[in-house]
Amino acid sequence: MQNQSLTIKKEKILTGDRATGQLHLGHFVGSLQQRTALQHQYEQTILVADLQGLTDNGHNPHKVSSNILNVVADYLAVGIDPQKTTICLQSAIPALSELTMYYSNLVSVARLQRNPTVKNEIAGKSFGSSIPTGFLTYPISQAADITAFKATLIPVGDDQLPMIEQTNEIVRKLNYIAQDDILVECRPLLSKVSRLPSSDGKSKMSKSMGNCILLDSSERDISKAVKSMYTDPSHLRVEDPGKVEGNVVFTYLDAFHPDAAYVHELKARYQQGGLGDGTTKKILEECLQEILKPIRERRKTFISDKSQLIEILRSGSQKSQEESNQVLNSVKNAFGLNFFQL
Known part of the structure; x- marks a missing residue:
């Protein structure tokens, strides 16, 4: 047959x-x-x-x-x-x-x-x-x-x-x-x-505007980009309730983090107060470093040939x-x- x-x-x-x-x-x-x-x-x-x-x-x-x-x-x-x-x-x-x-x-x-x-x-x-x-x-x-x-x-x-x-x-x-x-x-x-969005939240990530994290970005460049990301300007203290709408860190977590339930939990904690921007940025950075490391290493091999x-x-x-x-x-x-x- x-x-x-x-x-x-x-x-x-x-x-x-x-x-x-x-x-x-x-x-x-x-x-x-x-x-x-x-x-x-x-x-x-x-x-x-x-x-x-x-x-x-x-x-x-x-x-x-x-x-x-x-x-x-x-x-x-x-x-x-x-x-x-x-x-x-x-x-x-x-x-x-x-x-x-x-x-x-x-x-x-x-x-x-x-x-x-x-x-x-x-x-x-x-x-x-x-x-x-x-x-x-x-x-x-x-x-x-x-x-x-x-x-x-x-x-x-x-x-x-x-x-x-x-x-x-x-x-x-x-x-x-x-x-x-x-x-x-x-x-x-x-x-x-x-x-x-770009890290400042003002526009979409763009090659021409130079506000993007490239696929071969170094660990240092990724860390720098995440630390500079726009969050909630009114979230001044860890215990303050924060907004996730328009918060670039959470936009990226939604897009890249493999555990949607965990991200949902982080959002709830952030909105209630008790979760700092430094912690959310650290979680995001670890996520992006894990995604981009193998891509960066493979790309280095391909571009050399x-x-x-x-x-x-x-x-x-x-x-x-x-x-x-x-x-x-x-x-x-x-x-x-x-x-x-x-």
Whole structure:
């Protein structure tokens, strides 16, 4: 009897990161842990998005090129297996750029400007009137990435939901033109922790803002970051009742501590009075040190062998080229642009 598991086609997942710096705890809890688990159940592709990294770093391309292998090393260090997950480089897959060009004819500038994710990120970047065209149009680029691999499940934070909506709009427009379902719509897979705040609690943890705990942070750096974390400014004495809402230490304990019941107990004690900030920070630091130590050690090994990282990227990109070219060919047919094949 034929093994039934071999006949079931796995659902496809596409995810990735801009190559603008090393990955941090926000990535770890927001997506990397999830990806490590998903690779055993789904056909997963992870895209190192160097082209999208250039959309706000065109003036400093070295920031992108110098971090490509850093990102791959981070993937491997957290347990992403290149034998189970395809890791590829965006700029090494020409079909993605060509699809972006075709899709750009289906989306108006006004629609891009209405995209809430784009509006918020433009405001955060303080571009003023000098918005790079690539930054404004990166929702189209993301749609090209997703559809090129016929991905149906996209792990995202809730702030990225408008990107999924815009991708599906493009899918429907293209399928209407083709009078055939040559592209597939996708749906979001929301992470449990979509935004991890920085230690000061004023913004989310961010590579660009330099307020993050990197996956290869030293013991000293982790300790320093935890000790500086924002708690409850009115909690002046151990016996004072404290607030856990907006208290970054408890936000991190919720995200990283393996014993949820214990964290719940700590919260109750803190709110009643009798639990000091120093104690809660010590508990958090011990938790983070335990999580990051093995990741840091594995990463050190991987980043020292750059030829291995390059080969993983090359192999994954070649596989992805073949897959994306099939979709590109269908899209060109829809536009009547496969002239020499007519």
